[in-house]
Amino acid sequence: MQGMSERQYAAHAGLSRGAIQKAKAAGRLVLLPDGSIDAAASDARRAETTDPSKTRKPSGPKLKPVPEAAVAAVGETLREQGLAAPAVGGGTTFLQAKTANEVMKAQERRIRLQKLKGELVDRARAETLMFRLAREERDAWITWPARVAALMAAELTAALGAGRKWRRR
Structure with missing residues (x-):
């Protein structure tokens, strides 16, 4: 095989194999005599024939910065429950944040229930x-x-x- 297979070219181009098969059927890829894909020539042809407004942007992680107050609140909640909490500014994992969120929701439900029962006062x-x-x-x-x-x-x-x-x- 002189060029790339559909799977190899899909990984190279960052597309699905189905998208590569559609491009191949539409003639947007350059094929070598053995049926493999010429990567450099196919990249150039795809760039020429693809409408930029219809392409997807890279779906890499687009993370927003998290305020330090939120991270501190997560750590405080985890420590109150006796769970491992990250150092301030040490980076909270998604699992830790989700755990802290679930703990806070449970605490809120418990307080609401105690108010309904009359066990808590204003x-x-x-x-x-x-x-x-x-x-x-x-x-x-x-x-x-x-x-x-x-x-x-x-x-x-x-x-x-x-x-x-x-x-x-």
Whole structure:
């Protein structure tokens, strides 16, 4: 065989074998006398006869940069669950990100269920109630009637006075 087979040329051109067979049937490939494909001549002919607007762009990995905050959140979620987490900026694998996503969805479902069951309370409401309770407690201590303080002072004075007399004897 002097040239390439359909499979070899498909790998060379980055196309499927079916696409090569269609190009061969349409006469867009240069064939050698033994039926094999002349790669250089076929590349040139395909370039001339192929409409650039109908070609696919290389389907290589077109990755968007991931914000560091997202990577940090994935790592934090994995560490909370006792799973191996990548170092910050160390590159998170798809499996780690998917695992963290599933863990966060499970946590969210658990919290929603606890709210429905009445096991969880709204944090803002709880803080408001605690603030109100603390204020009432403070106000109760501050507004303690002056007469109670005077009675307590009299009792302490009497007790201290009696104690001094006893020690003198």
